[in-house]
Amino acid sequence: MSGELPPGDLVVRLAARGDGVTADGRFVPLTAPGDLVAADGSVTPGPHHRVPPCRHFPECGGCQLQQLDDAAFGAxxxxxxxxxxxxxxxxxxxxxxxxxxxPNSRRRASLRAERRGRQVLLGFNAEASHRIVDMRECHILRPELFALVPPLRALLADLLPQRGQGGVRMTLTDQGVDLLLEKVDADDLRAAEALGAFAQSHGLARLALDDGYGPQTRWEPDPVTVTLGGVAVPLPHGAFxxxxxxxxxxxxxxxxxxxxxxxxxxxxxxxxxxxxxxxxxxxxxxxxxxxxxxxxxxxxxxxxxxxxxxxxxxxxxxxxxxxxxxxxxxxxxxxxxxxxxxxxxxxxxxxxxxxxxxxxxxxxxxxxxxxxxxxxxxxxxxxxxxxxxxxxxxxxxxxxx
CATH class of the missing domain: 3.40.50.150 (Vaccinia Virus protein VP39)
Structure with missing residues (x-):
């Protein structure tokens, strides 16, 4: 088949933003080196093209290159x-x-949230967009982080204002998940009790809110640390x-x-x-x-x-x-x-x-x-x-x- 197609139809490399580049200089998204591109734009997968494992690809901005095998990704x-x-x-x-x-090894993540009635969208933004892809699976996050996504939707349905948007930052620490909620208002007793119950039931290491004036810790039963070089180091909010x-x-x-x-x-x-x-x-x-x-x-x-x-x-x-x-x-x-x-x-x-x-x-x-x-x-x-x-x-x- 490859002998019937002009050489320019062969994807020979990837450009900096991940698009495949053919021998004649065309940019073809979602391709891998070795793919063949027909005149009508259809793609015949080559030896380095794999089936993306996630249902949200390529819409979700968390990944851009799930169509590559490890050899092509490394190259x-x-x-x-x-x-x-x-x-x-x-x-x-x-x-x-x-x-x-x-896969499933990322121990920190920044997600976006938006409330629409009782529905809460929670996930990464779509590629080059502020639109949130409502995350139902994820192949990069540690399971401990992804496990919090469904219960967070229920919590944020009560804490976010109608049509309100916020942020969710999660980091896996020595004691468990350190969770920071951004643009969330929880000043009344009901909201405070909901936060405490959520933190306790999900075994959080720490729960903090940032209403625009900096993180405020609401739950931290033990000092939160990360182990570096065999040493437990205190983890400040927002530290790299x-x-x-x-x-x-x-x-x-x-x-x-x-x-x-x-x-x-x-x-x-x-x-x-x-x-x-x-x-x-x-x-x-x-x-x-x-x-x-x-x-x-x-x-x-x-x-x-x-x-x-x-x-x-x-x-x-x-x-x-x-x-x-x-x-x-x-x-x-x-x-x-x-x-x-x-x-x-x-x-x-x-x-x-x-x-x-x-x-x-x-x-x-x-x-x-x-x-x-x-x-x-x-x-x-x-x-x-x-x-x-x-x-x-x-x-x-x-x-x-």
């Missing part, structure tokens, strides 16, 4: 990284096989946590490999200590969010780990080249915007090794260019697919002088 993530590096004139280094988190435990483990392993035998390390944008608490030797953990910095400091002190915490905004006051040069290795895990203010100072420092963790290939490539121009070599990149079936890319990379 897509690798290509995204190589393309970003190429845009900065950087030849692709050793881009390793992708670590892909398994890697999306899956499997992805976190892959990133930690890559960072440890990248820093080698370094015994004096700085962990920049340290957060709650995902890396700082898993590193050998003495660690300076620098974090700009006050709640996260205090939580990490308390946890490290409690177990007497040699982790010293500096509450410092690295965008406004980055480490100087002299400060950075005192360390044998630096771990860098900035937000999506990258570390534009910090990287030039690292490039001009004497630090011999850098482990860079990123969730944005474009800003990673920009920062990599600055490090390479400063005398570093990009040794390898480890892609990590925590957001399975998504166009979201994460990675860890090793730089050495």
């Amino acid at each position: 897509y993530l690798q290509d995204r990284i190589a393309a970003a590096l190429g845009s900065q004139g950087i030849a692709a280094p050793d881009i390793r096989p992708v670590h892909i988190s398994p 946590l890697q999306a899956t435990q499997e992805g976190e483990g892959a990133l930690v392993a890559a960072v440890r490999e990248a820093i080698g035998a370094a015994a004096v390390i700085a962990d920049l944008f340290a957060g709650l200590g995902t890396f700082a608490l898993s590193l050998p030797g003495r660690v300076l953990a620098v974090e700009g969010a006050r709640g996260a910095a205090l939580a990490l400091k308390a946890a490290a002190n409690r177990v007497q780990r040699p982790v010293f915490v500096d509450h410092r905004d690295l965008f406004r006051r980055p480490l100087t080249s002299e400060e950075a040069g005192r360390f044998e290795a630096i771990v860098l895990d900035p937000p999506r915007a990258g570390a534009k203010e910090q990287v030039p100072l690292l490039a001009a420092s004497a630090v011999p090794r850098i482990a860079y963790v990123s969730c944005n290939p474009a800003t990673f490539a920009r920062d990599a260019r600055a490090l390479i121009d400063g005398g570093f070599k990009l040794e390898w990149v480890q892609p990590v697919g925590q957001f399975r079936w998504s166009t979201h890319v994460e990675l860890a990379a090793s730089f050495a002088r």
Whole structure:
């Protein structure tokens, strides 16, 4: 059959937003490399095309690539990284096989809710839309999180105003699910009792409300923690946590490999200590969010780990080249915007090794260019697919002088 079709009908790669691209440059959504596209637009699935497991695909914005098998998904993530590096004139280094988190492993999620009479829509937004896809199944969330979706509909039917919209943030912690409800009014006794009964009957670790003035805890029988590097760390509201435990483990392993035998390390944008608490030797953990910095400091002190915490905004006051040069290795895990203010100072420092963790290939490539121009070599990149079936890319990379 393939011999009867022109070469342009073969999908040869995926574009950045997940559309298949044929050999003659056409963009065809919901295809996989190896699919054949007929003149009328019909698609003959190829060897990397799979049947999407979820009834909500492709409407739901939680996943964009359920039509891919793992081989094609991994190749897509690798290509995204190589393309970003190429845009900065950087030849692709050793881009390793992708670590892909398994289905039903996502331990945090942000859902949207809307009340229509006694009906409550609850789920992710539709792709590129504010319309809510009412979630009846999910193949990415941990079962503990998805189990709360049906009872939450009943709770929000009483708490949301008519035609009102709100948000639901769920995180799986050491004690159970940490639940934050946004734009929910629960000032009267009936609503307060309903919240307490819901939290107790579903074994929540914590229940909080945010009416626009910040989270207010309504239920927390025991202090909520997440275990990082074998240490239970207090979890402030809104603190960052890697999306899956499997992805976190892959990133930690890559960072440890990248820093080698370094015994004096700085962990920049340290957060709650995902890396700082898993590193050998003495660690300076620098974090700009006050709640996260205090939580990490308390946890490290409690177990007497040699982790010293500096509450410092690295965008406004980055480490100087002299400060950075005192360390044998630096771990860098900035937000999506990258570390534009910090990287030039690292490039001009004497630090011999850098482990860079990123969730944005474009800003990673920009920062990599600055490090390479400063005398570093990009040794390898480890892609990590925590957001399975998504166009979201994460990675860890090793730089050495």
